[in-house]
Amino acid sequence: MSDVRVGIVGVGVMGADHAERVVRKTSGARLVAVSDADQARAEELADRLPETQGVGSAARHAGGSSYGDGIRVVEDPLDLIAADDVDAVILASPGFAHAEQLFACLEHGKPVLCEKPLTMDAASALRVVEAEHKVGRQLIQVGFMRRFDPEYAALKQLLDSGDLGRTLLLHNVHRNRSVPPSFRSEMIVRDSMVHEVDVARWLFGEEITRITVYTPKPTSLVAAGAFDPQLAVFELASGAMADVEVFVNFQVGYEVRCEAVAERGSATIGLGSGVFTRAGEHWGGAMPADFRVRFEQAYDLEVQRWIDATARGEIDGPSAWDGYAAAAVCEAGIESLSSGKPVDVALADRSKVLG
Numbered sequence: 001m002s003d004v005r006v007g008i009v010g011v012g013v014m015g016a017d018h019a020e021r022v023v024r025k026t027s028g029a030r031l032v033a034v035s036d037a038d039q040a041r042a043e044e045l046a047d048r049l050p051e052t053q054g055v056g057s058a059a060r061h062a063g064g065s066s067y068g069d070g071i072r073v074v075e076d077p078l079d080l081i082a083a084d085d086v087d088a089v090i091l092a093s094p095g096f097a098h099a100e101q102l103f104a105c106l107e108h109g110k111p112v113l114c115e116k117p118l119t120m121d122a123a124s125a126l127r128v129v130e131a132e133h134k135v136g137r138q139l140i141q142v143g144f145m146r147r148f149d150p151e152y153a154a155l156k157q158l159l160d161s162g163d164l165g166r167t168l169l170l171h172n173v174h175r176n177r178s179v180p181p182s183f184r185s186e187m188i189v190r191d192s193m194v195h196e197v198d199v200a201r202w203l204f205g206e207e208i209t210r211i212t213v214y215t216p217k218p219t220s221l222v223a224a225g226a227f228d229p230q231l232a233v234f235e236l237a238s239g240a241m242a243d244v245e246v247f248v249n250f251q252v253g254y255e256v257r258c259e260a261v262a263e264r265g266s267a268t269i270g271l272g273s274g275v276f277t278r279a280g281e282h283w284g285g286a287m288p289a290d291f292r293v294r295f296e297q298a299y300d301l302e303v304q305r306w307i308d309a310t311a312r313g314e315i316d317g318p319s320a321w322d323g324y325a326a327a328a329v330c331e332a333g334i335e336s337l338s339s340g341k342p343v344d345v346a347l348a349d350r351s352k353v354l355g
């Protein structure tokens, strides 16, 4: 079977990481084109990547030989999406560019793994869901990679088994070492907290109906006026609740934890209990520097399973609806961030939209 030929739009931190992943670690895939608003960055990446690609890909079956044709740099992302030699697209461009690029993927029938957020607001995300529905098959998978993390997957399995009874509460912690000054308070909701929004919907298997975002005393280590950390409470349709602390300038390292409280016990993941050392005058383990390190395995599994599903003409992960539902919660969250009040989530009726 021939490889899925992948094009990547946006090769900043995440897009470049995915490019390395497709080229070096993913079987059945070949990176053929990249595009970025910063052309020099795209060229530098294309030059840096090896010509021989893949783990068990056609290149390997052919004895590991190079295909001989390098990775093309395409100036206009819409040209990359339309290109005949691109079978599937990874969108790692900034969120504000997603809507137009997703519509182009749908128009050309291209399967797409779209980094979160799906789009910038609920209305445009719903238009994407409706447009995909018109195409008649699921082409969009959203990059909520935590669903592929072995720890999160084990937690989901445990909760779904019913061994602990019904799940009642989730307590989440989400800390980044630091973010650039351009990462505004709303982005903490839309780009960071959105992960817990998806985790809560996924673990409980139901929608979030209301969100309150509190703004505790801010850190003095970022520009005045930034709301960091934030504390949010999600209310779910059944009355279950989830809380999350998101603190993106924590200074120390990357830390993501989730504790589920159920009727007959609780379960916690993200304790980082890898190798524990006693050396010098320290004891303990290492903290990952950022999400690429902490969720490396999740990203690898996500992309491999997306490629395998693409080859079968399917998706295998969070859908456009999941991206839309998260966008609707974040929109309400951003409103709550400024009002300080609980805000109801306005979500379209799924059965009416998807039939």
Ligand code: ISE
Residues within 6 Å of the ligand: 176, 191, 192, 195, 248, 291
């Ligand atoms: C980033 O975009 C991510 O997706 C990370 O998982 C998250 O921890 C970070 O806060 C976001 O900026």
